[in-house]
Amino acid sequence: MARPPLDPEQRRTKYLRVRLTPAEKRDVERAAEEIGVTVAEYARAMLTGKKPKAKSRRDRAMTALLYELSSIATNLGQLADATSEDIYRQWAQYIGGQLVERVSRRDGIADLVEEHLPEINTAGHWVNSLAHRANMGKDFDIYEARDALLAVQKAVQPVHAIVSQPAPTKTEPDTNGDAV
DSSP, X not given: OOOOOOOTTTSOOOOXXXXXXXXXXXXXXXXXXXXXXOHHHHHHXXXXXXXXXXXXXXXXXXXXXXXXXXXXXXXXXHHHHHHOOHHHHHHHHIIIIIIXXXXXXXXXXXXXXXXXHHHHHHHHHHHHHHHHHHHTTOOOOHHHHHHHHHHHHHHHHHHHHHHHSOOOOOOOBOTTSOBO
């Protein structure tokens, strides 16, 4: 379901161009990255006199994971369209549907999935490159596409394993303060 449109006064439609030295730009990018916000969010907050709200490490990890999974699903869908191979569509639906939903419903898995983000990102870049070539009408090796799918499967397997396990139940302390 799409989100409702914003009131015209709340839409960000105006641009402000600012020139920075390369060092200033790196400083702004580093500061934004340190608190887990985009450069635009950081700059907007600083320019309006507000302190940028830092995102927790957990939120940054989960946002990055969901972004990577959604991007991979989109690119696999494009490969399915380009190759007419249903396996890419099936994986796109699994990753962009079931896996994203399971990840979104689980709390406390950020530490477990954070270590797998680089491998997922690398596999995602590979699939993105292939999808880009396919969208441009350029030739690409179907075997390379299958290898990229295998890389995606291997990269998301640990996340699949994590979210396929039952969520741990919370224990409540008894009157002595010991877990029950």
